[in-house]
Amino acid sequence: MAEQNINTEGEEPKGLNFVEEEVYNDLKAGKNGGRLNTRFPPEPNGYLHIGHAKAICMDFGVAEKFGGTCNLRFDDTNPVKEDVEYVDAIRDDIHWLGFDWGNREYYASDYFPQLFDLAVRLIKEGKAYVDDQTSEQIAQQKGSPTQPGTESPFRNRSVEENLDLFMRMNAGEFDEGSRVLRAKIDMASSNMHFRDPIMYRIIKTPHHRTGTKWKVYPMYDFAHGQSDYFEGVTHSICTLEFVPHRPLYEYFVKELADESYCPRQIEFNRLNLTYTVMSKRKLLQLVKEGLVAGWDDPRMPTISGMRRRGYTPQSIRNFIETIGYTKYEALNSISLLEHAVRDDLNRTSTRAMAVLNPLKVVITNYPEDKVEIVTMENNPEDPESGVHEMPFCREIYIERDDFMENPPKKFFRLAPGAEVRLKGAYIIKCDEAVKDAQGNITELHCSYDPETLSGMPGASRKVKGTLHWVSARHAVDATVRLYDRLFAVENPAAEPDRDFRDMLNPDSLRVVENAKVEPFIAENAKQGTKFQFQRVGYFTPDYDSTADKLIFNRTIALKDTWEKVQKNS
Numbered sequence: 165m166a167e168q169n170i171n172t173e174g175e176e177p178k179g180l181n182f183v184e185e186e187v188y189n190d191l192k193a194g195k196n197g198g199r200l201n202t203r204f205p206p207e208p209n210g211y212l213h214i215g216h217a218k219a220i221c222m223d224f225g226v227a228e229k230f231g232g233t234c235n236l237r238f239d240d241t242n243p244v245k246e247d248v249e250y251v252d253a254i255r256d257d258i259h260w261l262g263f264d265w266g267n268r269e270y271y272a273s274d275y276f277p278q279l280f281d282l283a284v285r286l287i288k289e290g291k292a293y294v295d296d297q298t299s300e301q302i303a304q305q306k307g308s309p310t311q312p313g314t315e316s317p318f319r320n321r322s323v324e325e326n327l328d329l330f331m332r333m334n335a336g337e338f339d340e341g342s343r344v345l346r347a348k349i350d351m352a353s354s355n356m357h358f359r360d361p362i363m364y365r366i367i368k369t370p371h372h373r374t375g376t377k378w379k380v381y382p383m384y385d386f387a388h389g390q391s392d393y394f395e396g397v398t399h400s401i402c403t404l405e406f407v408p409h410r411p412l413y414e415y416f417v418k419e420l421a422d423e424s425y426c427p428r429q430i431e432f433n434r435l436n437l438t439y440t441v442m443s444k445r446k447l448l449q450l451v452k453e454g455l456v457a458g459w460d461d462p463r464m465p466t467i468s469g470m471r472r473r474g475y476t477p478q479s480i481r482n483f484i485e486t487i488g489y490t491k492y493e494a495l496n497s498i499s500l501l502e503h504a505v506r507d508d509l510n511r512t513s514t515r516a517m518a519v520l521n522p523l524k525v526v527i528t529n530y531p532e533d534k535v536e537i538v539t540m541e542n543n544p545e546d547p548e549s550g551v552h553e554m555p556f557c558r559e560i561y562i563e564r565d566d567f568m569e570n571p572p573k574k575f576f577r578l579a580p581g582a583e584v585r586l587k588g589a590y591i592i593k594c595d596e597a598v599k600d601a602q603g604n605i606t607e608l609h610c611s612y613d614p615e616t617l618s619g620m621p622g623a624s625r626k627v628k629g630t631l632h633w634v635s636a637r638h639a640v641d642a643t644v645r646l647y648d649r650l651f652a653v654e655n656p657a658a659e660p661d662r663d664f665r666d667m668l669n670p671d672s673l674r675v676v677e678n679a680k681v682e683p684f685i686a687e688n689a690k691q692g693t694k695f696q697f698q699r700v701g702y703f704t705p706d707y708d709s710t711a712d713k714l715i716f717n718r719t720i721a722l723k724d725t726w727e728k729v730q731k732n733s
Contacts, residue, residue: 176189176192181432181488181489182432183222183401183430183489184226184230186430187230188230190398190399190428191230195398196425197424197425199396200227200230200231200232200233201232201233201234201235201395201397201399202226202234202398202399202400202401203234203236203237203392203395203397203400204219204220204224204236205237205272205388206239206254207239207240207242208238208239208246208250208251208254208372209242209245209250210245210250210448210459211459211460211466212254212257212466212467212468213442213444213464213465213467214435214437214440214465214467214470214480215434215435217257217261217481217484218435218484219401219402220257220263221261221481221485222401222432222489223401225263226399226401232398233268234268235265235268235269235397236254236265236268236269237269237270237271237391238251238270238272239272239387239391240271240273240371240372240373241381241382241383243367243369243370243371246371247372248372251372253468256468260471261467261477261481262478262481270391271373272382272388273374274394275390275391275394276377276378276382278390278394279386279387280334280378280380282420283363283364283382287327287330288323290323292326292345292346292347293316293319293346294318294321294326294329294330294333294346295318295343295344295345295346295360296342297316298341299341299344305351306356306359308356309356312352312353313356313360315351316360319348319360330380333345333364333379333380334378334379334380335379338366340366340368344362344364344366345362345365346361346362347361347363347386348360349361349415355411355412357385357409357411357412358411358415361386361412363386364380364383366380367379367381385412389413389427389429390416390420392417393417393421397427398428399427399428400413400427400428400429402429402430402432403431403433404431404432404433404491404493406429406431410429410431431491432489432490432491433490433493434493435484436493436496437496437497437498438496438497438498438499438654439649439650439652439653439654439669440650440656441651441657442465446664449665456650462474462645462647463647463648463649463650463672463673464650467480472706472707474718474719475505475719476505476509476512479508479509482504483500486504503724505702506720509694509702509719509720510545511543511545512543512546512694513543513694513695513696514543514549514688514694514695514696515540515541515542515544515696515698516540516681516682516684516696516698517540517554517587517633517634517682517685517698518642518679518680518685518697518700518703518716519561519563519632519633519639519680521563521565521676521678521679522562522564522639522679522680523564523567523605523608524561524606524608525560525561525562525608525609526559526608526609526610527558527592527610527611528595528610528611529611529612530558531558532558534558535555535556535557535635536555536556536589536617537553537556538553538554538555538556538588538589538617539551539588540552540554540684553684554588554635554682554683554684555635555638555682556586556589556635557635557636557637557638559635559636560633560634561633561639561680562608562631562632563632563699566584566631567579567597567608569597569605578608578610579594580594580595580596580597581595582594582629583627584629585616585627585629585630586630587633588618589633590616590617591613591616591622591625591627592611592612593610594608594610595609595611596609613625631699632700636680638682638683639680639682641678641679641714642680642714643676643713643715644675644679645706645715645716646673647673647717648669648673649669649672650669650672651664651668651669652669652670681697681716685714689709689716691705692704694719699722701718701720701722702720702721703716704717704719
């Protein structure tokens with residue numbers, strides 16, 4: 165869904181966010197020869213979540229808007245945590261969101277030879293050295309934001325010794341953690357990232373692309389900017405936590421760049437969401453400990469989880485556009501995301517009827533063998549969506565909650581002596597509630613008004629309640645998974661002293677095994693289909709659903725009752 169390209173001639177267009185304004189001004193000034201190339205650089209060590217979706221929409225979106233290109237570059241610099249599974253999932257997620265990188269798929273590992281050569285060059289120029297200290301010792305010697313660091317006892321090794329040690333590190337002669345290569349910058353710098361940052365560490369785990377060729381791997385701060393440079397990236401757009409990294413990014417890049425071309429880093433705020441954690445480490449923990457059913461569990465904030473739950477790519481993009489991009493961190497309400505999902509599904513989903521907690525209704529004055537076909541509108545928001553047919557007969561199911569024996573005032577559903585309209589069909593009146601020996605209601609006996617079907621003389625007769633229903637004879641059994649927010653606490657990150665697992669919502673999943681759906685739903689329950697179960701919510705067939713065993717995921721309820729419940733609790 166590419167946007168129209170913006171011409172940089174004339175006045176600045178209206179409605180640009182601050183990142184787009186910076187890009188527009190650079191293009192207008194002719195920087196980098198008027199060329200625009202962004203990149204999205206995920207680490208293949210987990211599945212993407214909605215926070216990554218915000219970055220994807222920025223990286224690919226700004227390139228689309230200004231007629232540039234966007235690379236997909238996997239930051240595969242740590243083989244211990246990386247897997248091809250994650251690479252494949254990341255590709256799928258980006259495509260699902262509606263973006264494409266064409267033939268511009270790259271990997272940081274593509275540049276391992278150039279990065280290694282650059283490290284050797286820096287050693288030869290006296291700008292890097294091998295340090296034998298432990299990570300704990302290095303961290304301690306770095307000082308604090310108010311106290312300068314102290315120099316490593318290995319900082320003044322000779323060029324020859326550093327070169328020899330670095331080559332032997334890559335030959336696998338030393339244990340992991342025994343030595344690192346550090347840049348020699350300034351241990352007294354006010355920016356702690358300048359205090360001789362680590363450039364390379366020893367890792368002996370085979371890499372998913374390069375195998376056992378390398379025993380040393382570059383750190384992010386060294387690899388990232390250089391990879392941008394090698395690819396011709398003009399704008400490296402990232403989140404605010406990289407603001408203090410920017411001077412180091414520029415320091416390393418300028419070892420390669422000149423006046424004609426240099427990547428520029430611009431930062432925007434992350435997407436933080438209520439009732440959610442965005443830490444990939446914590447999400448991985450949930451998966452590994454079996455607290456969710458996998459990375460694509462519909463309760464997870466992963467893009468794959470949201471896709472399985474029935475979220476649409478347009479709803480996610482609309483949400484991201486609504487919250488926008490700023491230079492200030494914020495906590496966004498998940499209700500805004502849910503509103504965007506409802507809004508999009510309301511326009512696009514097919515209406516049909518399903519009963520989750522069935523109560524049988526026998527219409528005693530309706531002929532026993534008669535079956536009528538009533539017509540149902542597929543989507544009142546879409547005039548082109550058409551209609552479908554639905555069978556009606558003597559026995560139907562309604563929701564058990566739609567009947568009360570002793571109802572309160574303003575209960576406009578079914579009760580003894582009360583009338584309701586069955587949506588798309590007749591008006592019925594409850595004559596008797598049949599009970600078992602324990603006093604439980606097992607079925608209702610009702611009578612219908614045969615003149616109240618559409619097109620008949622009594623069709624315009626008004627009653628206050630309208631119920632959804634399904635024909636008992638034709639209903640198809642289905643399992644329904646009712647998903648809710650994964651966490652019961654609004655901001656789990658704000659409670660660092662609590663185990664985040666203790667804040668999980670115990671009601672985040674409820675499984676209904678005996679739901680009844682109309683035949684139209686069963687016939688059209690293909691993966692990716694979106695339904696609005698009338699008066700119940702929005703649903704989609706799960707990946708596990710088959711013709712013999714229908715399984716539906718609730719994408720979202722029709723209304724946001726969560727905030728109201730929380731305020732009243």
